[in-house]
Amino acid sequence: MREQRRRPTGRSRRAFLQAAGAAGLVGLTGCVGSGAERGGNDGTARDAPVSILAAGSLQNALSNGLEPAVDVPIQVETHGSATVARLIDEGKRDPDIVSVADVALFEKPLSPPWHAVFTSNAVVIAYNPDTKGGKRLAEAGAREWYKTMASDDVRIGRTDPDRDPLGYRTLFTLELASRYYDDASNLRRKLLKQDQIYPETALISRFESGSIDAAIAYRNMAVERDYDYIDLPDEVDLSNPEHEDEWYSTVSYSLPGGQTVHGGPISYGSTIRKTSDAARNVFAAHTTGDYLDEYGFLLRERFPTYEGDVPQRVKRATVQSGGNRPAGAQSMLGSAPGEPSSVVSGGRS
Template identity: 50%
Template sequence: MRRDVAGPSRRALLSALPACVLAGCSGALGGGETVSMLVAGSLNDAVENGLRPAVDTRLQSAAHGSAEVARLVADGAKDPDIVTLADVALFDALLSAEWVAEFATNALVVVYDPDTVAGDRLAGGAPWYEVLLDDDVSLGRTDPDVDPLGYRTLFCLALATDHYGTDRDLREAVPRPDQRYPETQLVSQFETGAIDVAIAYRNMAEARGYDYVDLPPEIDLSDPALADRYGAASYELPDGTVVSGDVISYGSTLRHDAPPTRDVFETHTTGAYLTEFGFTVPDDYPRYRGNVPDGIAN
């Protein structure tokens, strides 16, 4: 097995700020001076410390797992100006959005604390899946019922079983209920000593400067050429919606159209801050689908 350990990770000068609590995440623009956003948890750091300084408009932002974000909007509990999810499929499955801009991608990695026994094993070259099978290792992951990172973790484990030819079904053997943490709090569990290892997005590890193991593209959900392979894995959400494995792709839509929201949306989906905060932006992104308003897709 080829094991790639990232070199010295980029350490962000600013740690992720907590997302503000929105009073209903209202779409009211307040005289054109405030734009409200509801975004995927893995974007929280980038939005707070990258997007916010890059726009002149005052932002109100909140971050949750993407499935939770979609349900809050679909149920009418939140009405933000901009909605951004870590899985573009949820726009169709839960929101029936008229149009979406796909604007960034990511990859799954295995993040670890090198000062733990598990981290020392990973740094020394032990296969990551063997480390996760050890009952003494505390793994952190997110809830698949509310967050794409959670069900993508299960996809990764299922694909890894086949890729490595393991004797045990990793999707069945590794996950336990006590491993689940909110996406916005996952990597911070290293700081409290609650976990030794986590399956997370690469940008989350790089933002905090944590050591991580790069996974092969056959299982890290990053390679468009392997989309059919990823699609062999699936997960059923509590409402019966079935989501299938695919390339990780972030999407956004503008729900309340006005000059301030357009300005924020354009910077949000095309800004240089995305790569600075660990996301990958393919050459053909952003790409648009659906009934896109005039002037959005140039």
């Protein structure tokens, strides 16, 4: 079983990110190598920003990691992925690129003709070591975190399962942990309360305000803010494709619209909705960039992989931008292909 991880010495990244702000809508102007400009063949205006509507957990990576890799203006808006899907499905947003934290949302309600699976993640227990509750959690470590979190002395934060995949993956993790640990049972009932729910884009920032001691979060959310976190067993953290059949697929959650999402390895997906040279180049940098590793996401050798009828010009742009990552860039998870993260049944979210 993996133990808790320590944040890097100092808090320079956290200070930088605080200064950058935690707003969900971020306008960016940056520069990248291809020199491609929006416009030309498809009639779009030159220098118009490429818009990205994305999962909240991608916010800092896109705002502070992707920006140096592109030479056209980009505009990033982030929400929980289920909200992203609803905004597009209801006609309230029409971005050039959409990226979600669960590729199941590309089956319903979005149903694009193709998408790329480009990164993964893991569910961890992030905590603030400067609070009383956080110190107690640090002492409990990877073997007894669930006992400490069941105490009223530890204030827990999580996200809404009806709005984003992290919310329902939190429920999956607790159900799997109840099965994994011999002395744990019904952790969802013991740990979770309605007043623990915060927006995904503001969850970890609650540490700074002192509102919570611990958060059930994605690994990247703790890494990019230099917070300590406890690694969970592979059978529990939804990161390892080897445990999909026996563990992850045994849990599920029904979204308000009738869509049932089943557990699976975490897989982030992206697609281009409005094609242009600029969008293709931004998409290529977005889905192949090493910035994803720097911001705590998990990379596999074969990422990105594709589903559906992928345009050849998209494939060429991706190969030119980096193609499949070399073996040295893969994560501790090895070189498993980008498998779908969920199986969906029922109606629309």
